[in-house]
Amino acid sequence: MALVKPVIAQGKTLLIRAALKLAMKTRSIRALGVREIGREAGLNPNTFYRHFSSMDELGLAILNEVIRSLRVPLREMRRTAADSIAGEVPAVRVPAEYWTTSLKKTRLVARETINLYFEFVLKNPEAFTIGVTELTGSSPMLREALQGTITDLAADLAEDIRILQLLPMVSDDSVQRISRIVIREIFMLSVDYIERVEAREEIRELAYFFLINLVAGTIAMEVSDNDTLATLMATLRG
Amino acid sequence: MALVKPVIAQGKTLLIRAALKLAMKTRSIRALGVREIGREAGLNPNTFYRHFSSMDELGLAILNEVIRSLRVPLREMRRTAADSIAGEVPAVRVPAEYWTTSLKKTRLVARETINLYFEFVLKNPEAFTIGVTELTGSSPMLREALQGTITDLAADLAEDIRILQLLPMVSDDSVQRISRIVIREIFMLSVDYIERVEAREEIRELAYFFLINLVAGTIAMEVSDNDTLATLMATLRG
């Protein structure tokens, strides 16, 4: 019983790796050349055609590699952050008190997630650099794929916020919106983070500032009871 | 007394226009070809060399065109919005009351500015599209130039906020940060706004949501007097 196609052709992975490396430098998948990639991979120029029928096909292969290396790990990361910090979700849901407890957790999870996130960025510089570049790059197909990824990541975040009960006082709709904005902004910050070594701490700080203030504002717009609001804001100030 | 170089060579402007048009389509200045631009401009391929010594030089020329068409008008726009709405800044600065008055104005200016901004975006689709693209594009020189522009725009915004006294209760440092984040995020939204005609209202709404909530959160993080905070948040909720 022979396995069906157990191995991915090694030339194909070589080509993808070479393209990743080159795209990281030149900041564009589309501008890569067939011969250029072959050269970098140490293969014959036309080996390319054994595996891909066009550049866009290679582009998608690269992007899938990139996307796959982002989504699942990011989600796991957030769970880890939550687990390492959170105790049990309180069973009794007396609003004011329950909310305050949640929000304490949220603050810590936010801080921890941001730290883990930027560590993760440094471990996958190609994925993030290419991701950010192609988000507004020259291939409509790749742009679309990456917009979709952002949407997915935002949906993941929103779901986690709900499941982990990090913002029980905020409407689902607002959680969705916040998630999307936060994912986008922090995603954009990633490349800066990779490149501007001296500014890393500042960038992490900015991300935290941004995240917490946006969350605080959203809560403030939705919670109209003065005492509750005062307590919640005090909690976020820490 | 003849004027010194009163006219900009018309071939040069033709080339820049052609390059703008092409870059709008292909979403990359760097990927443009000398011959391609000449063809689009209806000129001989090597007329290019009469005006530019390299593609990067053309790139900078384009970008200056783009930048020039953004900065001043944007600033004027904000002033117009403020003027059309604001009364006099109250001379007496009893905090709670003065702040509330300011914040009422802020809300209206925010809404108005966002509307004017997106109108302006639609009038300058090339500038915004190319701007957003090259912000993370493949030419380091152009990226840098655009990062600088973002910084300038953010500084303009921060200064306007200060001069117009839109956020007197927030520290200068926070105003700077908010400005930068807002400029970036709304800049990124511009391309979506141009392309996704059906989503325009939603995008404007999202921009407003984002702006107001971020501002609200920043105020909430800095104003610790409960009564004052409650009043201010009520004002922002509108």
Next chain:
DNA sequence: TGTACATCAGTGAACGCGCGTTCACTGATGTAC
């Protein structure tokens, strides 16, 4: 178990094409005296 055939990843040579760039030229405008 052995033989014949098919499939597949990779090679090397060759193609025609469009590219960037250079050169020598033109004709219009500006400048010196």
Next chain:
DNA sequence: TGTACATCAGTGAACGCGCGTTCACTGATGTAC
């Protein structure tokens, strides 16, 4: 005011080069009987 010269934007032909793509080939692995 007129003449001679310089400058400048634009032309057209020509170059060599690297590109994408195709073709016929090779040798290894898988499959049928």
